[in-house]
Amino acid sequence: MLLAAGSLYAADVRTVSVDIRIVGTEHVDLSSIHKWIDEGRKGDRPMTHWKFVTIETLQQTAPWLTGYVQIDRQEHKTVYLKNIPREITKNLNDVRAFEAQAKTLTDEIASDTKRLVEEDAVEAKPKSQFARRREQ
Numbered sequence: 001m002l003l004a005a006g007s008l009y010a011a012d013v014r015t016v017s018v019d020i021r022i023v024g025t026e027h028v029d030l031s032s033i034h035k036w037i038d039e040g041r042k043g044d045r046p047m048t049h050w051k052f053v054t055i056e057t058l059q060q061t062a063p064w065l066t067g068y069v070q071i072d073r074q075e076h077k078t079v080y081l082k083n084i085p086r087e088i089t090k091n092l093n094d095v096r097a098f099e100a101q102a103k104t105l106t107d108e109i110a111s112d113t114k115r116l117v118e119e120d121a122v123e124a125k126p127k128s129q130f131a132r133r134r135e136q
Helices: 002-007 031-038 086-121 129-135
Strands: 020-023 026-029 053-061 064-071 075-081
Touching: 053 075, 053 086
Parallel strands: none
Antiparallel strands: 020 026, 053 064, 064 075
16 A cells, blocks of 8 residues: 555656655665566566555545555555545546546537437428538
């Protein structure tokens, strides 16, 4: 779980040059795990006791923030989250808003397409908006 909070600090781990965490009183350098990820996860994984956690969604549940996470590209869980950087929260919220907007627009396109097919099946009124568009 420690890597989860840390890996969130950079949306793209390839942009991290020095990544040192404090665990208890010890300083832990994560550069070896970043290098392994950048090189396509080839060979033996360094720091096998650390987990690579990807947050897929966030939910605000009083009083805690929870997230649906993927652990080491295998298992999925819902976990409590703390100290998430604002940038990560903003990015995940933006993605959620764009997905909702895409669904709304997809539904609107389907509705408009259905209406146009129905109007095309009957004769449009001579000066209707549909008739004008058909003439263009």
